[in-house]
Amino acid sequence: MRTRPLKVALLGCGVVGSEVARIMTTHADDLAARIGAPVELAGVAVRRPSKVREGIPQELITTDATALVKRGDIDVVVEVIGGIEPARTLITTAFEHGASVVSANKALLAEDGAALYAAAEEHGRDLYYEAAVAGAIPLIRPLRESLAGDKVNRVLGIVNGTTNFILDKMDTSGAGYSEALDEATALGYAEADPTADVEGFDAAAKAAILAGIAFHTRVRLDDVYREGMTEVTAADFASARRMGCTIKLLAICERAADGGSVTARVHPAMIPLSHPLASVRGAYNAVFVEADAAGQLMFYGPGAGGSPTASAVLGDLVAVCRNRLNDATGPGESAYTQLPVSPMGDVVTRYHISLDVADKPGVLAQVATVFAEHGVSIDTVRQQGKDGEASLVVVTHRAPDAALSGTVEALRKLDTVRGVASIMRVEGE
Amino acid sequence: MRTRPLKVALLGCGVVGSEVARIMTTHADDLAARIGAPVELAGVAVRRPSKVREGIPQELITTDATALVKRGDIDVVVEVIGGIEPARTLITTAFEHGASVVSANKALLAEDGAALYAAAEEHGRDLYYEAAVAGAIPLIRPLRESLAGDKVNRVLGIVNGTTNFILDKMDTSGAGYSEALDEATALGYAEADPTADVEGFDAAAKAAILAGIAFHTRVRLDDVYREGMTEVTAADFASARRMGCTIKLLAICERAADGGSVTARVHPAMIPLSHPLASVRGAYNAVFVEADAAGQLMFYGPGAGGSPTASAVLGDLVAVCRNRLNDATGPGESAYTQLPVSPMGDVVTRYHISLDVADKPGVLAQVATVFAEHGVSIDTVRQQGKDGEASLVVVTHRAPDAALSGTVEALRKLDTVRGVASIMRVEGE
Numbered sequence: 001m002r003t004r005p006l007k008v009a010l011l012g013c014g015v016v017g018s019e020v021a022r023i024m025t026t027h028a029d030d031l032a033a034r035i036g037a038p039v040e041l042a043g044v045a046v047r048r049p050s051k052v053r054e055g056i057p058q059e060l061i062t063t064d065a066t067a068l069v070k071r072g073d074i075d076v077v078v079e080v081i082g083g084i085e086p087a088r089t090l091i092t093t094a095f096e097h098g099a100s101v102v103s104a105n106k107a108l109l110a111e112d113g114a115a116l117y118a119a120a121e122e123h124g125r126d127l128y129y130e131a132a133v134a135g136a137i138p139l140i141r142p143l144r145e146s147l148a149g150d151k152v153n154r155v156l157g158i159v160n161g162t163t164n165f166i167l168d169k170m171d172t173s174g175a176g177y178s179e180a181l182d183e184a185t186a187l188g189y190a191e192a193d194p195t196a197d198v199e200g201f202d203a204a205a206k207a208a209i210l211a212g213i214a215f216h217t218r219v220r221l222d223d224v225y226r227e228g229m230t231e232v233t234a235a236d237f238a239s240a241r242r243m244g245c246t247i248k249l250l251a252i253c254e255r256a257a258d259g260g261s262v263t264a265r266v267h268p269a270m271i272p273l274s275h276p277l278a279s280v281r282g283a284y285n286a287v288f289v290e291a292d293a294a295g296q297l298m299f300y301g302p303g304a305g306g307s308p309t310a311s312a313v314l315g316d317l318v319a320v321c322r323n324r325l326n327d328a329t330g331p332g333e334s335a336y337t338q339l340p341v342s343p344m345g346d347v348v349t350r351y352h353i354s355l356d357v358a359d360k361p362g363v364l365a366q367v368a369t370v371f372a373e374h375g376v377s378i379d380t381v382r383q384q385g386k387d388g389e390a391s392l393v394v395v396t397h398r399a400p401d402a403a404l405s406g407t408v409e410a411l412r413k414l415d416t417v418r419g420v421a422s423i424m425r426v427e428g429e
Numbered sequence: 430m431r432t433r434p435l436k437v438a439l440l441g442c443g444v445v446g447s448e449v450a451r452i453m454t455t456h457a458d459d460l461a462a463r464i465g466a467p468v469e470l471a472g473v474a475v476r477r478p479s480k481v482r483e484g485i486p487q488e489l490i491t492t493d494a495t496a497l498v499k500r501g502d503i504d505v506v507v508e509v510i511g512g513i514e515p516a517r518t519l520i521t522t523a524f525e526h527g528a529s530v531v532s533a534n535k536a537l538l539a540e541d542g543a544a545l546y547a548a549a550e551e552h553g554r555d556l557y558y559e560a561a562v563a564g565a566i567p568l569i570r571p572l573r574e575s576l577a578g579d580k581v582n583r584v585l586g587i588v589n590g591t592t593n594f595i596l597d598k599m600d601t602s603g604a605g606y607s608e609a610l611d612e613a614t615a616l617g618y619a620e621a622d623p624t625a626d627v628e629g630f631d632a633a634a635k636a637a638i639l640a641g642i643a644f645h646t647r648v649r650l651d652d653v654y655r656e657g658m659t660e661v662t663a664a665d666f667a668s669a670r671r672m673g674c675t676i677k678l679l680a681i682c683e684r685a686a687d688g689g690s691v692t693a694r695v696h697p698a699m700i701p702l703s704h705p706l707a708s709v710r711g712a713y714n715a716v717f718v719e720a721d722a723a724g725q726l727m728f729y730g731p732g733a734g735g736s737p738t739a740s741a742v743l744g745d746l747v748a749v750c751r752n753r754l755n756d757a758t759g760p761g762e763s764a765y766t767q768l769p770v771s772p773m774g775d776v777v778t779r780y781h782i783s784l785d786v787a788d789k790p791g792v793l794a795q796v797a798t799v800f801a802e803h804g805v806s807i808d809t810v811r812q813q814g815k816d817g818e819a820s821l822v823v824v825t826h827r828a829p830d831a832a833l834s835g836t837v838e839a840l841r842k843l844d845t846v847r848g849v850a851s852i853m854r855v856e857g858e
Contacts, residue, residue, distance in 0.1 A: 023579075027578075027580065030580065033763070033765040033766075034578075034645070136579075138570075138571035141574060142567035142570065142571060145744060145748055146567030147567070147740065148463050149456075149745075150740040150743060150744065276708070276729065279708060291565075291740060293452060293739050295565060295730060295731045295736065295737050297565060298729040300705065300726065301723065302724045302725070307722040307724065308722065311721075311722035312575070314578020315574060316578075318577035318578050328752075328756075328757035334463060336463075337462075
């Protein structure tokens with residue numbers, strides 16, 4: 001074994017960073033044995049230097065992250081700051097100064113992954129980011145490497161633990177959205193401002209990353225269709241149950257049937273209770289992958305949290321350090337297919353639509369005509385009447401999303417339709 | 430991109446080999462883009478050269494596997510023959526002649542993995558074998574690489590599709606073992622001689638491989654405790670259901686609580702219906718991994734079949750080819766912990782025991798005394814009497830397997846115990 005240690009700079013020392021530092025210290029011997037050389041924490045860049053950080057010698061702490069990545073003797077920079085800046089500049093600077101980078105930064109990778117990859121390649125260094133998607137669940141490496149000889153057609157996943165906790169709570173307890181959110185906040189599963197989670201921004205960033213890797217093309221955050229889950233109601237769960245389904249916030253990346261384009265989207269959807277994703281409880285994440293030869297695979301585990309995310313970071317750290325010792329690099333960006341990303345309107349899916357309608361003869365015929373005019377075929381209709389009002393629940397066959405939303409728009413204009421109570425896509429069948 | 434192709438020799442052209450050859454041809458452009466150089470099928474060693482093999486030029490076919498691996502211009506040998514010999518000699522010869530090896534051979538890796546790794550290292554070549562365990566499910570790479578910075582404590586998996594199909598059938602239809610086996614055979618899930626599957630030999634080989642990788646030590650097939658599932662009855666399933674459990678044939682690899690040793694075993698066990706492994710249906714495989722930092726992960730997918738296994742082989746092929754181009758090698762054997770493998774008696778687990786006893790006062794007291802004398806604490810007892818005969822179902826707390834089997838032995842000697850109807854371990858709680 002080489003005795004000169006590999007030097008690691010840690011940018012950020014919050015929940016994840018402190019755990020990375022802790023494991024680097026407590027498991028130093030194991031890491032050295034697995035890498036083939038010891039690793040040494042050479043510096044830790046933080047915002048609040050006065051905070052006591054157990055197990056991290058004070059002399060390693062600095063507030064000058066830029067100086068740390070510019071030192072020139074750093075082998076690997078671990079970036080767990082998050083957000084776009086200063087993370088982007090720090091990572092780029094790290095590559096320029098000869099370091100490889102392990103990042104957990106989904107927002108940055110979704111926003112600007114291609115530029116980061118280019119910087120890594122220019123300087124002959126590695127960019128690894130297993131922790132950016134689904135915490136500890138090995139997902140980036142299986143997609144980039146294990147499935148490198150296969151053709152992935154679909155990635156369907158629960159990639160946000162906060163929203164899964166909330167939806168699971170709503171499903172199992174009958175609670176409404178606000179009540180379930182309050183509980184998630186009280187238990188620390190939701191942040192004080194839960195927007196990034198509940199509006200699907202976090203999941204959309206992950207969908208962009210997964211779609212890019214799965215289809216060997218570039219997918220940016222802007223390419224991802226996004227709907228949050230704040231409008232999912234207890235009534236939606238009741239409807240879902242009647243269909244033998246539950247509701248999950250899903251990230252869905254698909255190759256079009258003709259293979260010429262891809263789509264990426266995040267929205268709440270009904271999925272059958274028999275689908276493996278339906279039984280993913282609490283804050284857990286799971287990602288379902290469908291590939292030509294491999295068939296259906298699923299990866300399941302904790303999608304967030306300091307320790308699980310640190311596990312993913314350290315797995316990458318070991319790989320990147322091994323590469324440094326071998327004077328090699330792992331797989332870089334693979335975007336050779338250059339498949340375009342189609343808009344949401346092109347996605348082929350199914351709708352579950354609840355309508356409040358006048359309870360009089362001919363309404364169903366009117367409604368059915370609207371579906372037919374838009375080329376959307378109806379799978380089932382359930383009609384329930386009471387006191388001159390009725391509700392109509394329509395489940396469609398698969399149709400382009402544009403045709404489905406056109407149908408809903410037209411339905412809203414019918415005199416006999418008093419309101420569209422809910423629209424939800426149906427997936428995983 | 431490099432234009433000179435990397436040359437691949439394929440040893441074996443059965444269900445898996447023919448699929449590897451097919452994908453290499455149909456997806457040649459994708460493979461080339463992902464590797465950075467084209468790959469060329471340079472030869473295919475078979476036993477029956479006269480058989481027509483669609484898509485494989487006749488001039489590539491040879492019966493002389495040894496000459497093929499000795500050619501000297503082969504970059505990668507893909508071994509999908511299976512069995513110990515001639516596979517072992519061919520792989521060793523391949524390394525000696527400068528080739529890296531991708532193998533799907535679980536029996537050989539479990540039997541002699543250390544020697545193969547040593548040969549690979551001696552010649553500076555790669556040995557990859559994702560396809561040897563759980564077909565298409567990325568498992569070896571996540572354990573070897575993604576979790577390389579973590580400490581795995583437990584691997585608990587359904588790693589044999591045939592037996593899972595049979596047990597699932599028994600569970601869902603109430604069928605007995607022979608009936609379910611007949612159906613598995615008729616559907617092609619079980620071979621004409623199902624011994625390797627139903628007696629747990631196949632799963633034991635996989636357990637040996639998984640334990641070695643998970644705990645960074647050497648575990649051989651002989652180190653794995655093995656019980657088949659041919660004696661599981663419909664009555665066992667009925668008992669399991671009463672406990673809120675089902676029965677699976679599990680491969681279980683554990684680090685001892687004190688960290689100083691490991692165990693590996695294969696046997697049927699009751700697991701709670703709420704455990705993610707309980708809902709693994711049909712011939713699917715799934716492996717649950719518990720690690721210090723990552724927490725609980727699960728990997729799920731098709732565990733066998735030509736296409737899924739070929740997917741795993743090709744993922745390895747891409748990795749090994751990239752390494753060749755980089756003049757590097759991937760991670761080799763990691764057995765530095767040198768943890769000894771403890772015998773089954775040291776495993777700490779729970780038992781579910783059904784006894785046929787005389788229906789008279791004092792029997793329970795007698796039975797309970799035997800448990801106490803062996804230091805085994807009882808969790809629950811269920812007693813059911815009828816016509817002078819009674820059955821007693823005892824579920825124990827966790828205790829060393831040796832104490833549990835000693836208890837059963839002593840129970841058999843009691844006059845009031847007419848018979849031990851079934852003994853089954855309880856796992857996954």
